[in-house]
Amino acid sequence: MAVFSVSIGVLGRVVLGLGLLGAAEQDGHADELRPKGTNAYQMVTGDDSEDDRHRWDKLFSTNNYVYGKEPARFLRENIHFFSQGGRALDLAMGEGRNAVFLAERGFNVDGVDISEVAIRKAKRLAKEKGVLVTPILADLNTYVIRSNTYDVILNFDFLQPALIPQIKKGLKKGGLVAYENYTVEQLMNSYGYPVRRDLLLKKGELKALFKDFQILVYREYNDGKEAKATLIARKTR
Numbered sequence: 001m002a003v004f005s006v007s008i009g010v011l012g013r014v015v016l017g018l019g020l021l022g023a024a025e026q027d028g029h030a031d032e033l034r035p036k037g038t039n040a041y042q043m044v045t046g047d048d049s050e051d052d053r054h055r056w057d058k059l060f061s062t063n064n065y066v067y068g069k070e071p072a073r074f075l076r077e078n079i080h081f082f083s084q085g086g087r088a089l090d091l092a093m094g095e096g097r098n099a100v101f102l103a104e105r106g107f108n109v110d111g112v113d114i115s116e117v118a119i120r121k122a123k124r125l126a127k128e129k130g131v132l133v134t135p136i137l138a139d140l141n142t143y144v145i146r147s148n149t150y151d152v153i154l155n156f157d158f159l160q161p162a163l164i165p166q167i168k169k170g171l172k173k174g175g176l177v178a179y180e181n182y183t184v185e186q187l188m189n190s191y192g193y194p195v196r197r198d199l200l201l202k203k204g205e206l207k208a209l210f211k212d213f214q215i216l217v218y219r220e221y222n223d224g225k226e227a228k229a230t231l232i233a234r235k236t237r
């Protein structure tokens, strides 16, 4: 899946699968999301969080679930690590696919996102599945994660290195982080070329960011469509 990205202020960065544009396209929002340059796959940048919030609101303003209702494959395939239950936080929760999945497995889930539309859809998905998720409408450029509070923190397709120390503080001892994002290898995939290198994880970067944690799963892959780094790691002290 090729990508373009949405800058989320000075610190954060998000890469979207271009496949997702299909849904927006059908819905007539694609032109608004794409820059008006010659290259439709140029990076989309926002000047500030407010700008980005509008972009995400637009992307999610469709009846379809842009990212689907099923959890990320990486989370589903590794759910056995998360059998302890407890309190979970989903950073940049989007439309709630991962938050709801954990809530269905007994977790008490908080989900943070800057998009009001995403939050509304996450609530709708939770209701549909008969579970509760606590939505938090907030900008992760300024949001402060409560210390020593969570058993699990999820971070999917949202890269904000400045949040890493907060994720570490927010987890209880023994708590787990699950993290997935695109890597620089994505630049080699078709249509991936316009993405800025500095918006992607470098080789080994994610592992290095959690070197003080016990790494349970770490993988970098490029299947020709998606190049990602995935990690599950435990806070041991």
Ligand SMILES: C[S@@+](CC[C@H](N)C(=O)[O-])C[C@H]1O[C@@H](n2cnc3c(N)ncnc32)[C@H](O)[C@@H]1O
Binding pocket: 008, 009, 012, 014, 015, 016, 049, 052, 056, 067, 072, 091, 092, 093, 094, 095, 096, 097, 098, 112, 113, 114, 115, 118, 138, 139, 140, 141, 155, 156, 157, 158
């Ligand atoms: C690529 S989507 C991923 C959504 C979700 N994690 C998933 O995997 O389905 C990125 C999400 O980040 C959110 N986001 C972007 N900038 C943000 C910010 N500054 N604060 C909080 N959320 C933000 C968007 O609204 C969007 O829901």
